[in-house]
Amino acid sequence: MNFSRKIEFKPKLVSALRHYSFSKFKEDLVAGIVVGIVALPLAIAFGIASGVTPTVGLITAIIGGFCVSAFGGNSVQIGGPTGAFIVIVYNIVQLYGLQGLAIATFLAGLILVLMGVFKLGTIIKFIPYPIVVGFTSGIALTIFSTQIVDLFGLKIDGGVPGDFISKWIVYIRNFDTMNIATLLVGLVTIAIVALTPRVSKKLPGALIAIVLMTVVVFLLERFAGVSGIETIGDRFGKLPAEMPMPHWLGFNMTTVNVLLPSAFTIAMLGAIESLLSATVADGATGGRTDNNTELIGQGIANIAVPFFGGIPVTGAIARTMTNITNGGRTPVAGIVHAVVLLLIMLLLMPLINYVPMACLAGVLVMVAYGMSGWRTVVGIFKNPKSDIAVLVVTFLLTVIFDLTIAIEIGLLLAIVMFLKRVMENTQIKVFSDQIDIADGSEVSQHEVLSVPEGVEIYEIDGPFFFGVATKFDDLMRSMGDKPVVRIIRMRKVPFIDSTGIHNLEILINLSQREGIHVVLSGVNDKVKEVLVHAGIDKMVGADHICDHITKALATANTFIENHTPVKQVNW
Numbered sequence: 001m002n003f004s005r006k007i008e009f010k011p012k013l014v015s016a017l018r019h020y021s022f023s024k025f026k027e028d029l030v031a032g033i034v035v036g037i038v039a040l041p042l043a044i045a046f047g048i049a050s051g052v053t054p055t056v057g058l059i060t061a062i063i064g065g066f067c068v069s070a071f072g073g074n075s076v077q078i079g080g081p082t083g084a085f086i087v088i089v090y091n092i093v094q095l096y097g098l099q100g101l102a103i104a105t106f107l108a109g110l111i112l113v114l115m116g117v118f119k120l121g122t123i124i125k126f127i128p129y130p131i132v133v134g135f136t137s138g139i140a141l142t143i144f145s146t147q148i149v150d151l152f153g154l155k156i157d158g159g160v161p162g163d164f165i166s167k168w169i170v171y172i173r174n175f176d177t178m179n180i181a182t183l184l185v186g187l188v189t190i191a192i193v194a195l196t197p198r199v200s201k202k203l204p205g206a207l208i209a210i211v212l213m214t215v216v217v218f219l220l221e222r223f224a225g226v227s228g229i230e231t232i233g234d235r236f237g238k239l240p241a242e243m244p245m246p247h248w249l250g251f252n253m254t255t256v257n258v259l260l261p262s263a264f265t266i267a268m269l270g271a272i273e274s275l276l277s278a279t280v281a282d283g284a285t286g287g288r289t290d291n292n293t294e295l296i297g298q299g300i301a302n303i304a305v306p307f308f309g310g311i312p313v314t315g316a317i318a319r320t321m322t323n324i325t326n327g328g329r330t331p332v333a334g335i336v337h338a339v340v341l342l343l344i345m346l347l348l349m350p351l352i353n354y355v356p357m358a359c360l361a362g363v364l365v366m367v368a369y370g371m372s373g374w375r376t377v378v379g380i381f382k383n384p385k386s387d388i389a390v391l392v393v394t395f396l397l398t399v400i401f402d403l404t405i406a407i408e409i410g411l412l413l414a415i416v417m418f419l420k421r422v423m424e425n426t427q428i429k430v431f432s433d434q435i436d437i438a439d440g441s442e443v444s445q446h447e448v449l450s451v452p453e454g455v456e457i458y459e460i461d462g463p464f465f466f467g468v469a470t471k472f473d474d475l476m477r478s479m480g481d482k483p484v485v486r487i488i489r490m491r492k493v494p495f496i497d498s499t500g501i502h503n504l505e506i507l508i509n510l511s512q513r514e515g516i517h518v519v520l521s522g523v524n525d526k527v528k529e530v531l532v533h534a535g536i537d538k539m540v541g542a543d544h545i546c547d548h549i550t551k552a553l554a555t556a557n558t559f560i561e562n563h564t565p566v567k568q569v570n571w
Contacts, residue, residue: 032336069334121291138398
């Protein structure tokens with residue numbers, strides 16, 4: 001990773017338009033219209049589930065979807081609101097209101113842009129898979145739990161608590177207020193969404209369910225006298241059929257400091273989901289995503305949408321795959337999808353008022369089922385215990401506490417587990433009689449050298465960082481007789497950190513005080529540069545840092561033959 005290079009921002013739209021044709025436009029037009037239709041019910045549902053209005057969900061899909069396609073690094077990525085953000089957005093709205101959400105989204109956009117500028121697009125993909133599965137499954141369960149009221153038509157006085165356990169306690173106490181007609185609408189919606197792919201994977205099951213159930217509920221209320229099935233219009237009133245004007249967000253440092261952790265969570269979640277979606281898309285199309293440009297594009301989208309009252313944006317896997325299967329191959333399809341949503345908002349918004357809330361709840365239940373990835377969870381439970389621990393902890397923290405805490409602690413736990421594995425795999429061998437200089441390498445011809453009496457060789461196999469440094473120090477203290485020369489063989493040390501250097505300095509000082517010479521062997525150029533910069537060459541002498549074990553043994557032999565005690569150095 002090189003921060004010194006110039007910023008690489010190359011939106012795929014620019015390269016796509018260089019060789020664009022009318023035939024490509026026809027394919028993108030068809031794909032964009034289909035994706036726009038598919039995105040409509042999801043944008044509305046995600047908006048409502050996030051604690052905002054259906055209009056906000058549509059605005060997010062329009063502006064965010066346009067920006068992701070116009071500035072992103074993937075040719076077929078479709079951006080918009082997604083289920084992954086529902087939990088974090090809902091909590092921010094409850095605690096800090098819509099203005100707080102706007103500021104957090106804007107800050108998240110800035111973080112994403114900086115991640116792209118500093119070329120962190122590749123690194124973000126190395127976040128451990130159990131963490132991704134853990135919080136995705138946790139979000140899925142949380143989304144499902146937020147839809148119980150609308151799915152069953154429960155009547156709850158005083159509102160629903162925010163935390164998971166209290167929420168279900170309230171549900172159980174109020175299940176006797178269930179509305180059977182509302183539940184039937186939700187169950188039929190779930191059945192339609194689940195069964196539609198068996199007929200055709202190109203048919204938008206969510207949209208079919210919403211259209212059919214909206215018509216059925218309207219007819220039942222008008223001609224059969226069925227009542228009590230709440231609609232979008234009943235809850236939110238008449239929805240505006242126009243795009244809002246941009247407005248200022250009202251920044252202040254106090255609010256920024258409070259919302260920065262939430263903004264970081266939005267940015268990390270957006271980066272992970274968008275790059276995951278882009279990777280899936282590359283596998284389907286054979287394309288190649290510019291990860292850093294994609295992060296910058298996602299950042300621009302999240303910077304833009306708050307000024308219009310929108311919620312966080314990221315790449316959406318389902319909509320992206322819909323785009324691909326319907327022939328979309330350039331970002332123009334994503335722009336067409338945003339235009340289609342804009343036209344629907346301007347021309348058909350009054351009809352959205354008739355959509356039953358139970359129908360949207362059924363759509364979101366199926367979204368939660370798709371996100372749960374229960375087969376993947378079962379598969380991970382066959383992996384090492386450390387992976388299982390990371391998965392379970394991340395899942396429980398997401399469900400019981402907060403997604404921000406889940407990601408932070410999940411990452412910390414994954415790092416600890418990784419360091420533990422590195423420490424377990426890093427070996428420190430001691431040689432005092434003879435040594436095979438080709439042992440552990442790909443060289444087929446072995447050469448065994450005798451280790452002179454009074455010489456001990458300590459070979460470090462792995463990175464010399466803070467965890468291994470302590471392990472090395474403990475081994476030194478446990479040794480019995482003190483040698484005349486200690487050779488530290490570092491041919492398999494790819495890097496050394498500040499703690500490793502500090503421990504090395506302590507070893508050299510203690511050895512010199514006891515009259516023991518220290519020789520470093522097999523030091524590669526990168527590690528040697530770090531040692532020289534830290535002044536290790538002055539402590540042991542530049543000629544005591546050797547690039548091969550034979551030279552180190554030759555240096556050790558001179559001390560054995562002369563048996564000259566080393567001069568004490570005070571630091």
